[in-house]
Amino acid sequence: MSSETPSIAHDGRHSKEAELRRQLGAEVRALQSATDAVDAATAERLGINRTDLHCLDVLTQRDSAAPSELAAALGLTTGSVTAMLDRLARLGYLTREPDPQDRRKSVVLATEETRRGAADLYGPLAEEGAALMARYSLPELELLVDFLRRNRELQERHAERLRERAG
Structure with a gap:
């Protein structure tokens, strides 16, 4: 093996990691937009x-x-x-x-009507979400929970920073 092979492998691995991080960030933003669209449609439907x-x-x-x-x-x-x-x-x-x-x-x-209405509006989403989560193993679910919790905490900290700057 030449001395350049590890460097090339490292660069390839690094670029794949960088691309996956970029894709993950893009998917988080897209998820936020999709969630926002569901909220907007729900609010509109409820008047x-x-x-x-x-x-x-x-x-x-x-x-x-x-x-x-x-x-x-x-x-x-x-x-x-x-x-x-x-x-x-x-x-x-x-x-x-x-x-x-x-x-x-x-x-x-x-x-009770509001609670039933929430179940009607969000039930299909919850059912599809449960089916989606069933695809993941226990370690993967633990990773996903950790990722989402840390990102929620990050968003909460940033919201607080923005409020502090405004006030």
Whole structure:
């Protein structure tokens, strides 16, 4: 073997790795755009805006939430949350009930109709996603979870940096 062979192999491996990293970055961006398109289509179908949809997503992941918790989760002022909750309640997407721990406060809940509607809208996506995940081995799933978790944390840190710079 000549002394150049390892260098050539290294360069080939390096260029393939660089190309795979580029492709991975491009696919992450494309996934974000595709997810954004699903969110836009869902919000349009429900007759609400994207912030309203995000609120319903938060509520369907929890049993209930205080308006102040929604404000924090959505990055909104309490006044904005009140207007949003009024709008979503009028549309029948959520209800407000007295907080069982403190009757002076209220909690917000997604209606059963909203929960069923979410299952109808997202059910096919969840089914196809489950079939897709079934193709991966346990170590591959662990790698994917790690990759997605780290990328979510990266996005959250960057969002915080952007908010700090703005304020």
